Amino acid sequence: MEDLDDITQPVQAGRTEIASLGEFGLIEHLTAGNILIQETSRLGPGDDAAILHYGENKDLLLSTDLLLEGIHFDLSYVPLKHLGYKAAVVNFSDICAMNGLPAQLTVSVGISKRFSVEDMEELYEGIKLACKVYGVDLIGGDTSASLTGLTLSLTCTGVVEKGQAVLRNGAKVNDLICVSGNLGAAYMGLQLLEREKMIYQGQQNFQPDFAGKEYLLQRQLRPEARKDIVEKLAQKKIRPNAMIDVSDGLSSDLLHICKQSNCGCRIFEEKLPIDFQTASLAEEMNMNLSTAALDGGEDYELLFTAALELHETIESWAEVRIIGYICHEQDGRKLITRDNTEIDIIAQGWKMA
């Protein structure tokens, strides 16, 4: 994935006006050379609809996402290629959160005059790279004019064995609460980008200082969906009772599971998995590390609950951490701090701007 590594260098390119290609020309140009690899994909872009055949043994998962400039992304520090990659991956993550594997993707783009054909090529490079990395077929979409900024709408399908999808509402009392990877890094990456943007403020030849913090940038700009965790769950014969991906933040997403499962929970501050770079930048910026891990969001890790009998299997799985357990609803939803205080878990996720 070296072509996404060079995060801080803008792409230099000529400018071709989108009007010179027109809608059909542009979408044909952007999806040229598209090959379908999923056996469930029967027809890709170019007709009124795509055709899929999932057969008797599979369920189809369907998830959709709308991304608006200025709300969900800021092009002043997010290169278009990364935006495309992330937009695709965030959708794949929703499919993984159902215990499925992403299979097909449609992309619709609203484009204002500010953008050129080269810009759209860059955006699609990121989308196509994500499709390639995850083995997903690009099966449709369109482009349209927009009066203001860039609008992205993605719809992702996924495949899961019939009846094997994992919902948010299946958590049971005494279940272990488990999370993959680590938390808070994407959030600290965002803090870093915003700090450098503030310092930049129009300086010429400005070089942002990202040394030693590349992992945080990567987590913010180029997150990955935990398809590998879904595959390993199947290999290890672990069927979670409930699952969600950490997009709004651990607190908010854990509360979704608890509310929809009518249960309570206990999680332990000392068990929260946190990367060294996350901790280091939080200290440097004088921010509370646990807050970043609990409320940060955009980690796209998988948060799931599983039966207590699976303790040994999960405990020995290096990529997954047990952070607490599910309890009765009347016992509340609480974090046990390092000094053994119980505090209520509160959603800090999405708000209207």
Next chain:
Amino acid sequence: MEDLDDITQPVQAGRTEIASLGEFGLIEHLTAGNILIQETSRLGPGDDAAILHYGENKDLLLSTDLLLEGIHFDLSYVPLKHLGYKAAVVNFSDICAMNGLPAQLTVSVGISKRFSVEDMEELYEGIKLACKVYGVDLIGGDTSASLTGLTLSLTCTGVVEKGQAVLRNGAKVNDLICVSGNLGAAYMGLQLLEREKMIYQGQQNFQPDFAGKEYLLQRQLRPEARKDIVEKLAQKKIRPNAMIDVSDGLSSDLLHICKQSNCGCRIFEEKLPIDFQTASLAEEMNMNLSTAALDGGEDYELLFTAALELHETIESWAEVRIIGYICHEQDGRKLITRDNTEIDIIAQGWKMA
């Protein structure tokens, strides 16, 4: 459908700020009481993805649409309920154009602060009404803040017998070219709305003059997808060789079929099906009627080609008109005018703003 008939009266309602509900509150509020009726729908809104099961004998169709304020709709004369209805129907029409029946819909909405909870209720009333009329399940979607105006993203699935989808690329030499309903009415409805908007220009107590032109307004503001035609094609055992819905205009959409099928065509000006109100307003506004029928767009009628042997069956079908035939590519794509002149068919559809 009387609750959509009163086109010119704005809804009077209080104003509840969207922030008072938040994202999850809003989407729960808007999708309250949602019941799934399609046997292929296994899980609706509220989790990371919807779950569908289509089984061995069916193919799934997938189509997506992005609608942006100021580009695809103008709220100065389109009530939100109509916008919701039309947005859904336009997607259903894409499914019909594949010879399928619409089954599931997801809706994502980007909302600026200008809009209230009541506005979104109105929008969703139209969407839900369309779902009810067409027997479609609302299975997902979300709402988000937007910096500018209203953004709508819809994804529709549809069901078709395995292998029975009709593409654009199957037209054969000597096929009949057929179109359902009539053409140009939606375009003349738009002309009418724009004329009245021009006259209005801030006058108080202005009453637009729509008498005797209700059909044109209905075609523009409340189009229908020709699900009935798809059902009758099956009953009459007509399997079109190629099909598309007339969204960009007859010329543009017929050219899609010809290009993708590598063939030419002849259509006859005198055969174009045109409603009396369309003709009447075109005369009143001194506009070319055939241009409206050829290039108008948004009729959402079905345009298909079928084997010559089906001539008698189709000829006796009141809702469908045979307007020409498919020929070899080297013979070109031409309209035969009333005075027997051949003119090239040129796409006048979508352009970048």
